Every structure is written in C-alpha cells, then in structure tokens.
Amino acid sequence: MTPLLDIQGLSASYGRAQVLFDISLQLHPGEVVALIGRNGAGKTTTLKAILGLVIARAERLAFKGQSIAGLPTYRIARLGLGYVAEDRRIFTDLTVEENLEVGRQAQRAGRSPWSRERLFGLFPNLAEMRGRRGSQMSGGEQQMLAIARTLMGNPDAILLDEPSEGIAPVIVQAMAEVIRAMKAEGVAVLLSEQNWAFAAAIGDRACVIERGTIRFAGPMADFLADEALRAETLGV
Amino acid sequence: MDLSFVAIQALNGLASASSLFITACGLTLVFGVTRIVNFAHGSLYMVGAFTAATLVPWMLELWFGPVSFWLGIVISALIVGLLGVVIEVLLLRRIYGAPELFQLLATFGIVLVLQDLVVQIFGPQDILGPRAPGLRAPVEILGRRFPSYELVLIAAGPAVLAAVWFVLRKTRFGTLIRAATQDREMVAALGVNQALLFTGTLFLGAFLAGLGGALQIPRVAANTGMDLSIIAECFVVTVVGGMGSVPGAFLAALIIGQLQAFGILIFPKSTLVVVFLLMAVVLAIRPYGFFGRPEILGGTHAVGIASRKPMARGTLLATIGIVLLACLPLIGDPYLLKVATEILVFALFAFSLQLLIGVGGLVSFGHAAFFGLGAYGSALTVKWLGAPMEAAFPAGLLLAALGAALIGAFVVRLSGIYLAMMTLAAAQILYAIAFQWVEVTGGDNGIVGVWPSNWVAGRSAYYLLTLALTVITVLFLKKIIESPFGYALRAARDSEPRAEAIGIAVRQQRWLAFILAGAGAGIAGSLYAFSRGSVDPSLLGIPTSVDALTMLLLGGIQTIAGPLAGSAVLHILRDQIMPLTSLWRLFLGLSIIGMVLVFPRGLVGTIRQWGEDRA
Numbered sequence: 001m002t003p004l005l006d007i008q009g010l011s012a013s014y015g016r017a018q019v020l021f022d023i024s025l026q027l028h029p030g031e032v033v034a035l036i037g038r039n040g041a042g043k044t045t046t047l048k049a050i051l052g053l054v055i056a057r058a059e060r061l062a063f064k065g066q067s068i069a070g071l072p073t074y075r076i077a078r079l080g081l082g083y084v085a086e087d088r089r090i091f092t093d094l095t096v097e098e099n100l101e102v103g104r105q106a107q108r109a110g111r112s113p114w115s116r117e118r119l120f121g122l123f124p125n126l127a128e129m130r131g132r133r134g135s136q137m138s139g140g141e142q143q144m145l146a147i148a149r150t151l152m153g154n155p156d157a158i159l160l161d162e163p164s165e166g167i168a169p170v171i172v173q174a175m176a177e178v179i180r181a182m183k184a185e186g187v188a189v190l191l192s193e194q195n196w197a198f199a200a201a202i203g204d205r206a207c208v209i210e211r212g213t214i215r216f217a218g219p220m221a222d223f224l225a226d227e228a229l230r231a232e233t234l235g236v
Numbered sequence: 237m238d239l240s241f242v243a244i245q246a247l248n249g250l251a252s253a254s255s256l257f258i259t260a261c262g263l264t265l266v267f268g269v270t271r272i273v274n275f276a277h278g279s280l281y282m283v284g285a286f287t288a289a290t291l292v293p294w295m296l297e298l299w300f301g302p303v304s305f306w307l308g309i310v311i312s313a314l315i316v317g318l319l320g321v322v323i324e325v326l327l328l329r330r331i332y333g334a335p336e337l338f339q340l341l342a343t344f345g346i347v348l349v350l351q352d353l354v355v356q357i358f359g360p361q362d363i364l365g366p367r368a369p370g371l372r373a374p375v376e377i378l379g380r381r382f383p384s385y386e387l388v389l390i391a392a393g394p395a396v397l398a399a400v401w402f403v404l405r406k407t408r409f410g411t412l413i414r415a416a417t418q419d420r421e422m423v424a425a426l427g428v429n430q431a432l433l434f435t436g437t438l439f440l441g442a443f444l445a446g447l448g449g450a451l452q453i454p455r456v457a458a459n460t461g462m463d464l465s466i467i468a469e470c471f472v473v474t475v476v477g478g479m480g481s482v483p484g485a486f487l488a489a490l491i492i493g494q495l496q497a498f499g500i501l502i503f504p505k506s507t508l509v510v511v512f513l514l515m516a517v518v519l520a521i522r523p524y525g526f527f528g529r530p531e532i533l534g535g536t537h538a539v540g541i542a543s544r545k546p547m548a549r550g551t552l553l554a555t556i557g558i559v560l561l562a563c564l565p566l567i568g569d570p571y572l573l574k575v576a577t578e579i580l581v582f583a584l585f586a587f588s589l590q591l592l593i594g595v596g597g598l599v600s601f602g603h604a605a606f607f608g609l610g611a612y613g614s615a616l617t618v619k620w621l622g623a624p625m626e627a628a629f630p631a632g633l634l635l636a637a638l639g640a641a642l643i644g645a646f647v648v649r650l651s652g653i654y655l656a657m658m659t660l661a662a663a664q665i666l667y668a669i670a671f672q673w674v675e676v677t678g679g680d681n682g683i684v685g686v687w688p689s690n691w692v693a694g695r696s697a698y699y700l701l702t703l704a705l706t707v708i709t710v711l712f713l714k715k716i717i718e719s720p721f722g723y724a725l726r727a728a729r730d731s732e733p734r735a736e737a738i739g740i741a742v743r744q745q746r747w748l749a750f751i752l753a754g755a756g757a758g759i760a761g762s763l764y765a766f767s768r769g770s771v772d773p774s775l776l777g778i779p780t781s782v783d784a785l786t787m788l789l790l791g792g793i794q795t796i797a798g799p800l801a802g803s804a805v806l807h808i809l810r811d812q813i814m815p816l817t818s819l820w821r822l823f824l825g826l827s828i829i830g831m832v833l834v835f836p837r838g839l840v841g842t843i844r845q846w847g848e849d850r851a
Contacts (some may be wrong), residue, residue: 050427077427089422091415101408102415103426153427 002065002187004029004157005050005081009059011050021055025190032179032189034198034203038234042212043192044086047159051076051083053114064156066234080108082155086162086192086197088146092135096126099134099145119148122181128212140171147178157188164198176202193207196234201226208233245497247377251386253493254393255448255726259466260473260485261400262444267419268480272339273653274403276346278467278827279354279483280316280442285458286354288312292453302370304849307440313446320442324435330833332434336653337599341789342832347463348825349770354460356819360796366454385454392451396444397486403440403483413437417480464778468664470656472511476518478528479653488525512665519658523649565696574767577702577834579807581764584706584789586799587713588756593718593788594798597729597748598648601656601828602654602663603784605643606754608776610636612670614681615771620676623691632762633755639666641747642753648746651732660778667776682772686765702763709759710800716752725749786824789831 003026008021020042026031035041035211049056052073061069068076077083091099092107100116107113123144134221145161150158160179164172172195179189179202193199199206206223210233216223223229263277270794292308303391323346331339371388374381404410412433416423450460473492477484494513499510518525566577585607590600613635614628623631643662647655670677677683687693690700716722728735728742736742765771774780783806784799791802814820 053421053425073421073424074427074429077425083425085422085425089419091418091422093358093414093418094411097412101411102423102428105407147427228525231672 003027004064005190006060006062007050007058008061010049010056010061011058012045012054014054015090017079019211020049023209023212023214025207025214025217027188027190029156029187029188030183031204031207032183032191032202033194033207034196034199035190035207035209036194036199036223036234037192037209038194041209043194043209044161045212046159046209047190047192048081050159051081077153077155078105079221080154080156082147082150082153082158084150084158084160084163088139088142089144090134090137090142090149092133095131095133096137096145097130097147100152103149105153107154108156113154114151116152119151121171122178123148140167142173143167143171144178147182151182151187155187158182159192160189160191162192162194164193164195172198192206194234196223240380242689243378244382245500247382247386247390247493249493249495249497250393250490251389251493252496253489254389254391254400255451256473256493257393257486258396258451259445259448260273260470260477260489261396261482262441263470264474264477264480264482264485265400265413265444266437266441267474267653268671270328270332270434271415272332272343273336273471273657274328274441275340275343275467276323277441277445277470277475277561278463278465278634279347279350280320280445281449281466282354282458282460282463283319283350284312284316284446285365285450285452285456285462285614286358286363287315287446288450289365289458290358291452292450293366296366296369299816302368302371305366305368305547309447309450312450315544316446316449316617317439317443320438320445321435323442327829329431329434334832336656337593337785338541338789338832340599340601340653340656341785341788343828344778345825345828345832348821348828351460351463352819352822354823358458360460362457362459363453366459378507391453393486396447397482400444400482409433431696439550453566464664468661468778469511469662472515475528475654475657475661476525476744478516478522478525481525481527484525484527509665509669512662515658515661519646519649522809524654558703558707562700565699570694572696573699575807575811576769577695577699578764579700579804580699580706581760581767582783582787582807583800583803584709584763585757585760586709586784586791587759588753589788590798590799591713591717591749591753591756593785595722595729596725596746597654598746598749599656600659600753600781601778601785602643602659602661602781603753603757604776604778604780605659605663605666606636606757607639607764607780607784608663608666608670608771608773609639609754610758611765611771611775612677612683612761613758614762614765615686618686619683625687628686628766629759629762632765633758636753636758636761637751640750640758644747644750644754648743648750660781661781663776663781664778667773667778670773670776677773681774682770684770686771687769705759705763709799713752713756718730721745721748749813786828789828 002030005027007026008024010020011018012020023046025033025035030045035043035046035124045054047052050061058069061067063076063079063081066079068079091102094102097116125141126144126148127139129141134145137145147160147163162176165177177200179191182189191199191203200220200223203220205218206216207214208223209231215233216226216229259277259281263274266272266274266277271821288309291312292305295308298304327342327346331342343644357528368388371384375384375387376382404414410422412428416430416433420430473485473488476492477486477488491514493509493512503509531604563574585603589600589603592600592603610632614620614631617623617628617631643659647658647662650658671679673679688698692698724740724745728740728745730741764775787802787806788799788800790805791798791800810820813823817823
C-alpha cells in the first residue's frame with residue numbers, strides 16, 4: 001500500500017543550527033502515527049517542515065503520491081493535509097463559527113464532508129458557544145475548536161501538534177476520543193506528543209525522535225515493550 | 237458665537253470627517269492585512285480626484301443628471317481599485333517580508349512615480365470638478381445656508397462604515413481578512429490563498445482611497461499636492477484610531493473633523509496644531525491608539541550597525557580623505573565647491589539619521605523636521621534679531637534639539653511603524669506651520685538674506701567651514717555610536733524587552749538619541765540655510781526626509797561611512813540626470829523601488845544572506 005504521506009531524508013535548519021537530520025516517516029490512510037519525543041527534539045519542526053512553514057530539504061516529500069516539496073502552504077493544505085498548531089492559534093477576535101468558516105474548504109471526492117452541524121455533534125460543547133469569541137474560551141475549548149476548524153477543510157490527514165499540552169486531564173480524555181472518532185472517519189493522524197502514555201493509548205505506530213533524528217519506528221506494542229528505549233530517549 | 241454658527245461648524249466638521257474616514261479606512265484595512273503602511277495611499281486618493289474630475293464632466297456631457305455624476309464617481313474609484321491591484325501584484329507582493337523601512341521607502345517610490353504620471357496624464361493644472369446635479373442649491377439650516385453636497389458627504393462616511401462592517405463581518409472574504417489580520421501563517425495552513433486575499437484587500441483599500449478622492453471634486457480642485465497632505469492626515473487618523481481598526485479610524489476621523497472645524501476659531505492659521513495636540517494626548521494615554529493593539533505592529537526592522545573590527549589604518553585613511561577634501565578649494569571651480577558643500581551638508585544630515593535608524597532601530601520618517609528647524613532657527617534669528625551667523629548657528633542647533641526633545645518625548649513611547657508615521661506627521665505639522673504662519677516665516681516664499689559673516693563669505697571659506705563642522709559632528713556622533721550609550725541603543729534595537737531586563741532605560745536612551753540626532757540635523761540645516769542664503773518650507777517637507785532615507789539606503793545602513801557615500805551618490809546622480817529629463821521623480825521612484833526589490837535586506841544583509849546560503 002502506498003503511504004498517504006511519505007517523508008524521506010528530511011532536514012531543516014534555523015539559520016546555521018540544523019535541527020532535523022534525515023528524518024523519514026510514513027503515514028498510511030486511516031492510521032494514527034505518534035511522533036514521540038522530548039521538548040526540543042524536533043517534533044514541531046518536522047510538522048512545520050512538511051507544510052512548508054519552515055524551510056527544509058527532503059529527498060522525498062509527497063502527499064497522495066504527489067510531491068509537495070516547495071509548494072506554497074495553502075496548496076499543500078488544499079490537497080487535504082490539515083494542520084493543528086501546537087499553540088492552537090485560534091483567531092481570538094473571531095467567533096467559534098467564524099473560526100470554522102476560515103477552515104472551510106470544498107469537500108473531497110469519496111468522503112462525506114464535515115459540516116458545522118456534524119462537527120458540533122462531535123464537539124457538543126462548541127455547539128453551545130457558537131457566537132463566543134476565541135479569546136473567551138478555555139485552553140481545552142480552544143484545542144477542540146482548533147481541531148474542528150481543521151476538519152472543516154475535509155482533510156485526509158491531519159498533523160496534530162501536542163494536543164494534550166496544557167489542558168486539563170479530563171479534556172485529554174475527550175481529546176483521545178476525538179482522535180479515535182477522526183480515525184473512524186478514515187482521517188489519518190500524525191500526532192506529535194511528549195506524553196507517551198497518551199500517544200500509546202491512541203497510536204497505531206510510534207516514531208521516537210531525539211535531537212532531530214528518528215531513533216525508533218515501529219508498532220506501538222514494540223515501543224511499549226522497550227523500556228530501555230523509553231528511559232534513554234524520554235527519560236521515563 | 238450663536239447656535240446656528242456652532243451647528244454649521246459642526247456639520248462642516250462632520251463632512252470633512254467623512255471624507256477623511258473614507259480614505260483612512262482603506263489605509264487601515266490594507267495595513268491590518270498586509271502589515272504594510274502604504275505611503276502611496278494618498279497618491280491613490282489623488283488619482284481618484286484627477287480621474288473623477290476628468291471623467292465626470294465627460295459623463296455629464298453624454299447625459300446630464302445625477303446618475304452620470306455618481307456613476308462617474310464610482311467608476312473612478314473602481315479604476316483606482318484596479319491600480320491598487322497592479323501595485324500589489326507588481327510590488328507589494330514582493331516586499332511583505334521586508335523590513336518596514338524598505339516597505340515605506342518602496343511605497344514612497346510609488347508616490348514619486350505617480351506624481352510624475354499624474355502630471356503626464358492629466359496635465360499640471362488643478363482641475364475643479366463639476367458640482368453634483370440636483371445638489372447645487374444650498375439648504376437652509378437654522379437660518380444659514382449650507383451646501384447640500386456636504387450633507388451627502390456627511391451621510392457617505394457612515395454608509396461606507398456600514399458597508400465595510402458588512403463586508404468584514406458578514407462575508408467569507410471579510411472573515412478571512414480578519415483572520416489574516418491576526419495570524420497570516422495559520423490562515424495559509426488552513427488552505428487559504430493569501431495572495432488572492434491580499435490582492436482583494438488592496439483592491440478594496442485603493443477603491444476607498446479613490447472614492448475619497450473622487451468625492452472631493454466639487455469641493456476641492458484636484459491638484460498635485462493633495463497626495464502628501466492627505467497621507468499625513470490619514471496617518472494621524474489611523475494612528476489615533478489604532479492601526480488596523482476600522483471603527484477606530486471612524487472615531488478618530490470624527491474627533492479630528494470637529495477639532496479642525498472648531499480649531500479654526502482658536503488657531504485660524506494652523507488647525508493641524510490642534511490635531512497634533514490631540515494626537516499627543518491620545519498617544520500619551522494609549523500608545524496604540526483607541527482600538528489598536530500592541531501585537532499588531534509592522535514587520536521587522538532592517539539590519540543596523542553591528543560591531544566590526546576597526547579597519548586597519550582606518551584613521552589614516554580617514555585623515556587622508558579629510559585632507560583631500562580640504563584641498564578641494566585649490567581646484568577653484570565655484571560650481572564644484574557649491575556641489576561639494578551641499579554633499580557635505582546632506583552627508584551630515586543623513587549621518588544624523590543613521591544614529592536613529594542604524595543604531596537605534598528607530599525608523600524616523602520625519603527627519604526633515606530637525607533639518608528644517610535648524611535652518612529656520614538660524615534664518616529667524618538673522619531676520620528678527622539681526623544676529624550674525626555666529627549667533628544664528630547655535631540658535632538653529634538649539635531649536636532643532638528642542639524640537640527633537642519635544643517630538644522625541646512622545647514618539648519614543650512608540651516603535652516600528654507607529655514611530656515612522658508619527659515622526660512623519662510631526663514633520664508635516666512643522667511644514668504646515670512654516671507654510672501658513674506667513675507673518676513670521678514668510679510662508680511659501682520663506683526667508684531670504686540669510687548670508688554668512690564676512691570671514692566665510694567666499695565659497696572656499698564657507699566650504700571649509702562646512703567641512704570642519706561636518707567632520708567634527710560626524711566624529712562626535714561616531715564616538716557616541718561606539719560608546720556604551722551606542723551599545724545600549726543597539727541592544728534596545730535588537731530586543732527591547734531584553735534591553736529593559738538588563739536595566740537599560742530604553743525610552744530615556746532613545747529620547748537622548750532623538751535629541752542628538754536632531755541637533756546633528758539642525759547643524760546641517762543651519763549650514764544649508766547660510767550656503768543658499770534662504771530657507772523655505774520645502775526643507776521641512778516629506779521629500780527632504782525621504783532624501784535622507786534614500787541616501788542611507790544607497791550607502792547602506794549598516795556602516796558608518798554609508799550615509800556619507802550615499803549622499804555623494806544621490807547628489808551626483810541628481811545633478812547628472814535632472815537636467816536630462818522632466819521625469820526626475822519617476823526615475824528616482826523607480827530607482828528606490830529597484831533598490832528595495834534587489835536588496836530587500838539592505839546591501840550588507842544581502843551579502844550576509846549569501847554567506848549563510850553558501851555555508
């Protein structure tokens with residue numbers, strides 16, 4: 001099976017400091033891959049490099065078999081690659097409904113489109129605050145809105161950057177449910193996480209990144225079995 | 237002052253507020269999305285006025301009636317909107333990431349280009365448009381006659397506000413614009429084509445500028461000076477209202493309209509002084525205007541002066557250079573000496589600006605204010621006190637330093653684009669004072685008979701005096717740039733919070749830099765006044781400020797010698813090319829745009845970039 005997202009030999013630098021070294025990873029349709037690593041390991045940079053938000057070089061950077069290297073970010077997004085940023089980046093001046101409107105894109109063939117109403121079904125608390133401005137929402141609510149907003153673009157895959165960061169444990173549970181629901185809809189997820197337990201609960205496969213290189217890639221069960229790897233790369 | 241008079245003045249204020257808002261609203265919208273302060277916005281206004289003043293009479297020929305009139309106004313605005321699209325696609329699109337200094341200069345390049353093009357297309361004369369059919373008779377309000385066209389204008393402002401509100405709040409385009417105002421990158425990551433969004437915004441902004449200009453034609457004759465006068469007013473409105481805020485612009489325009497209408501009673505000559513006071517008060521309380529927010533600032537600032545190893549034998553080379561310059565009178569060509577004197581004067585002027593921009597990161601767009609204050613300070617002392625040159629020089633310096641202290645006192649609270657716009661507005665106000673206060677300043681004619689004392693009356697002697705003063709001032713400022721004070725300024729330039737965190741009183745240091753730079757420019761202004769024997773308001777004008785900036789840009793803002801070289805290059809270019817063409821401004825404007833496009837990071841920044849790419 002050809003991967004949905006195929007990354008080979010990805011490197012990126014900020015100025016003279018190289019932060020990613022020869023990253024390779026694949027995301028297949030409908031699967032959840034967890035990119036696990038400590039703070040500063042290169043998770044966010046990897047996701048941003050895929051979308052062209054940081055300048056990067058790659059031997060191969062392809063989505064649905066089409067090279068996306070060097071494409072403008074909006075073209076990559078329109079191919080069906082969604083992005084939920086680490087700090088959520090809600091438009092705080094805009095209401096919930098307006099935030100969703102910004103994310104709206106035309107539906108893709110062979111997939112039932114996400115509508116506002118369908119999303120409100122998945123995120124019932126957002127339905128109750130349609131007219132509320134982003135600035136008046138809690139962190140967890142903003143995180144839900146950020147995901148819903150990206151789903152409005154009817155993506156085939158989502159790059160989800162640290163969804164569990166800085167939100168209440170009960171919301172983290174809800175977040176796991178949301179990711180499973182997305183998976184059930186056939187949306188592939190590349191999840192960046194430092195909370196490995198959370199990642200393990202929802203990920204099919206794990207990629208461990210440390211200092212800008214991939215240290216491990218394999219089924220989640222293998223990652224869970226390898227305590228030495230966890231101790232070395234995550235300090236747990 | 238009876239009630240009916242107050243009512244009429246208030247209505248007059250509302251009418252000018254409406255016109256101002258319609259234009260300023262476009263500027264603030266464009267800034268909100270693109271983060272570029274479009275200097276050419278006033279030029280678009282002017283093009284709107286000229287287009288309408290030409291098109292509407294023609295349409296009324298075809299079919300006389302209100303429909304032709306208003307259709308002509310709207311078509312003119314649409315034409316200007318398309319011009320905005322052309323500007324976006326050809327230029328702005330390429331400089332979204334450039335430092336704000338370059339953005340401002342590039343859009344000023346458009347101002348120059350459009351000035352010459354307007355004269356080429358519409359001719360040099362003012363054109364008064366026709367009055368609107370059906371609105372020719374005045375209406376009577378409380379027993380006084382009031383032009384009915386003004387009533388339409390009063391309604392037009394709120395109508396535009398409502399329309400813009402509808403577009404921003406109720407359409408997808410508006411939602412995207414508001415989202416992009418906040419986070420452009422995220423909007424792109426959600427699949428929105430920013431290029432299209434920006435082009436659309438420019439169309440809307442330019443359309444509003446054109447509409448603002450076109451609506452003026454029955455009131456004011458379209459003239460070639462209206463671009464810079466409206467842009468200064470628009471800057472005031474957008475800064476007071478808060479950059480990027482449409483309701484803020486509306487509120488600011490309303491207040492300024494009333495202040496102007498009633499300010500006439502207090503300062504019959506210069507209502508701008510009242511506006512200036514308002515601006516000072518508002519910004520003292522709210523540094524980002526009524527509805528502005530600190531995070532909505534302009535782009536990055538240009539790379540400035542950095543530490544470098546002193547050049548081997550640098551002192552020797554500089555000494556040889558000065559000696560060679562001092563030997564110039566031996567050639568004995570009076571024209572050469574005149575040009576050399578002017579180059580030195582402008583080198584000093586540009587160098588004093590270098591202290592603000594290169595060292596302090598303070599993009600001042602009104603440095604002519606201090607140059608002009610120096611010149612006027614000297615000239616006024618000569619004219620009114622009969623003082624000799626020796627007394628007039630310190631007077632000029634003092635006036636410039638005082639002006640810089642006053643203007644600096646509240647612009648140092650600002651940063652980035654706000655500072656650039658405020659310094660420009662301050663210089664424009666001084667320009668207006670010099671222009672309008674005829675009894676004291678001689679108005680447009682200026683002051684003549686400002687001649688140097690006998691001992692430096694000869695060209696050679698005056699040249700040597702200029703050289704001596706320039707060298708002394710430059711060495712003094714260079715010493716300051718390389719002192720702890722200079723380092724503190726650079727630290728604040730590179731990171732204001734970090735500089736504050738290590739105990740640098742950023743505002744005081746910047747204020748001091750303003751005073752020093754102002755004094756330096758003041759010396760240059762005094763020297764210039766005595767070299768020409770006269771002063772006039774153009775010394776305070778925007779083109780003079782931009783000359784200094786262009787010299788900096790030409791020479792490179794990263795080096796101490798940059799402004800000196802830039803002054804020489806610009807002067808020689810101008811001397812060589814100006815006699816050859818009547819389109820000097822077009823040429824200069826295109827050159828500035830070219831420089832910004834080829835070296836968007838500045839000369840040294842570009843070279844550094846090459847180095848990094850290769851590494």
